[in-house]
Amino acid sequence: MLLNFDRLGWWKLVLIGITLLTAAFLLLPILFIAALSFGSSQWLIFPPPGWTLKWYQELLADPRWLASAWTSFQIAIIVTVLSVLLGLVTSFGLTRGRFMFREALKALFLTPMILPVVVLAVALYAFFLQIGLNGTLTGFVISHLVLALPFSILSITNALEGFDKSIEDAAVLCGASPLEAKIRVTLPAISHGIFSAAIFSFLTSWDEVVVAIFMASPTLQTLPVKVWATLRQDLTPVVAAASTLLILLTVLLMVLVALVRKGLKS
Amino acid sequence: MLSRTDARAEGSKIPAHRLRLTDFDLTLPALGLLVLFFVVPVVILLARSVTEPAPGLGNYAELLGSSTYLRIFANTFIVSGLVTVVSLLIGFPVAWALAIMPSRLASVVFAILLLSMWTNLLARTYAWMVLLQRTGVINKLLIGMGLIDKPLPLVNNLTGVTIGMTYIMLPFIILPLYGVIRKIDPAILQAAALCGANRWQALVRVLLPLAMPGMAAGALMVFVMSLGYFVTPALLGGTANMMLAELIAQFVQSLVNWGMGGAAALVLLVVTLALYAVQLRFFGTDRMGGR
Numbered sequence: 001m002l003l004n005f006d007r008l009g010w011w012k013l014v015l016i017g018i019t020l021l022t023a024a025f026l027l028l029p030i031l032f033i034a035a036l037s038f039g040s041s042q043w044l045i046f047p048p049p050g051w052t053l054k055w056y057q058e059l060l061a062d063p064r065w066l067a068s069a070w071t072s073f074q075i076a077i078i079v080t081v082l083s084v085l086l087g088l089v090t091s092f093g094l095t096r097g098r099f100m101f102r103e104a105l106k107a108l109f110l111t112p113m114i115l116p117v118v119v120l121a122v123a124l125y126a127f128f129l130q131i132g133l134n135g136t137l138t139g140f141v142i143s144h145l146v147l148a149l150p151f152s153i154l155s156i157t158n159a160l161e162g163f164d165k166s167i168e169d170a171a172v173l174c175g176a177s178p179l180e181a182k183i184r185v186t187l188p189a190i191s192h193g194i195f196s197a198a199i200f201s202f203l204t205s206w207d208e209v210v211v212a213i214f215m216a217s218p219t220l221q222t223l224p225v226k227v228w229a230t231l232r233q234d235l236t237p238v239v240a241a242a243s244t245l246l247i248l249l250t251v252l253l254m255v256l257v258a259l260v261r262k263g264l265k266s
Numbered sequence: 267m268l269s270r271t272d273a274r275a276e277g278s279k280i281p282a283h284r285l286r287l288t289d290f291d292l293t294l295p296a297l298g299l300l301v302l303f304f305v306v307p308v309v310i311l312l313a314r315s316v317t318e319p320a321p322g323l324g325n326y327a328e329l330l331g332s333s334t335y336l337r338i339f340a341n342t343f344i345v346s347g348l349v350t351v352v353s354l355l356i357g358f359p360v361a362w363a364l365a366i367m368p369s370r371l372a373s374v375v376f377a378i379l380l381l382s383m384w385t386n387l388l389a390r391t392y393a394w395m396v397l398l399q400r401t402g403v404i405n406k407l408l409i410g411m412g413l414i415d416k417p418l419p420l421v422n423n424l425t426g427v428t429i430g431m432t433y434i435m436l437p438f439i440i441l442p443l444y445g446v447i448r449k450i451d452p453a454i455l456q457a458a459a460l461c462g463a464n465r466w467q468a469l470v471r472v473l474l475p476l477a478m479p480g481m482a483a484g485a486l487m488v489f490v491m492s493l494g495y496f497v498t499p500a501l502l503g504g505t506a507n508m509m510l511a512e513l514i515a516q517f518v519q520s521l522v523n524w525g526m527g528g529a530a531a532l533v534l535l536v537v538t539l540a541l542y543a544v545q546l547r548f549f550g551t552d553r554m555g556g557r
Binding site: 003004005016093098099224246 | 289290291292293295296297299300303304306307308310311314356359360362363364365366367368374375377378379380381382384385386387388389390391392393394395396397399401402403406433436437440447450452455456465468469472473490493494495496497501511514515518519524527531534535538542
């Protein structure tokens, strides 16, 4: 009765109403920012008195915005590659291994995901002060890798647990070397897990702000740090333009994920 | 035939044994990374809370004895609690509706949930900073509708933090709760109806109890995440309404007081881990899914 949509009666309308309102609550602020980024009001008046592209011009004309975006991109790409490679190797060990403390080890690998990021940020900041890694690309990559790796291990372990190892064994019996069997049989079969690992790792690094605030130096900062520093001063519409580009990137990634999922299914 | 099977069993024994060693070895690079850049730095930070400036528990006495800091703890717990309750109140009907509504409509709502979750956190927080400001859309709307005469202070206070955080946490409660409600067998509710339960009775005495493990697990997760949140409280709350994560950052960045920073970090860690332990104890992962 309560789980049958057609037999809910007027409750159906209430449920649908709440759901649509919630969807609007989640969607409208995002559309609002996108609209404001084209509005001509410096004070972010809505609805805007006129339309303009000047905030985008200002954004793209400022070398600091471009530099921070480029830094973010470099870090995110390196983190993605390292996180997927390390995630693959670790997941093979965790899924196939039958050693002591395997579950404890798995739990340890996932802890950075559940602990408050600010604690890791402060701890790494102190540690990097000692060894001189603050404000370096290496420092950013290491700290983001610690945060991204759990997602990578989780995605790939899940895929690997759903893969029937006897198929890989069959390839070995047919004459493939164990490594060859892994690369040519197992990897294609778990490619959806590898793909999610890559997407999650990229987004973790690209959007990460708390650790980055601590790692950043005046000469090296990521895009989120630049947004953060700008927002601490004023609510300039340039941030709306930057946010809109970030939202566009999110939509593109979502479409890519949907397409790849569809491709993998068929 | 028999000898071949034997040979294979014999043969597989030795490599399998060697493989066991290799499997553990495979986890070593990641283990090294985590120990060096996660475990060690966190342990050093926590250790500094009892060694700096002088050995002892002085930092904890100061942290838990001062009304300024206690107010920050109270802020953190109140905001996290409010965010959890509001997310749950909105999240339950939405998750319920998603579980039973026609799949085409549901997939649109799911797309919006994902878009909101994946959109950069700063972009979302910025949206609320603009929406909630004195001259913002929300205040204008409320004045236009004649509900208020003067703009309400919605930002730079805990109201703003609560609204912004609820916005961020909603998907985290809707998605797991949806999973739990989906798995409930509709026949159970049909049985309740056959036995004479009206809708309210079926909701309160059947559906809610069945969804309870999911609600508790989701609520705990949102509460714990909120306790340690930094960016949104810092931008929407203003300096006068600090939360715990900001306090930790301030001790370290502006005051360069590592002892106090470490002590505050330990308090946050202990509360977080204690709540996760509760979750594991009462809603262990295998019990969370099904019933």
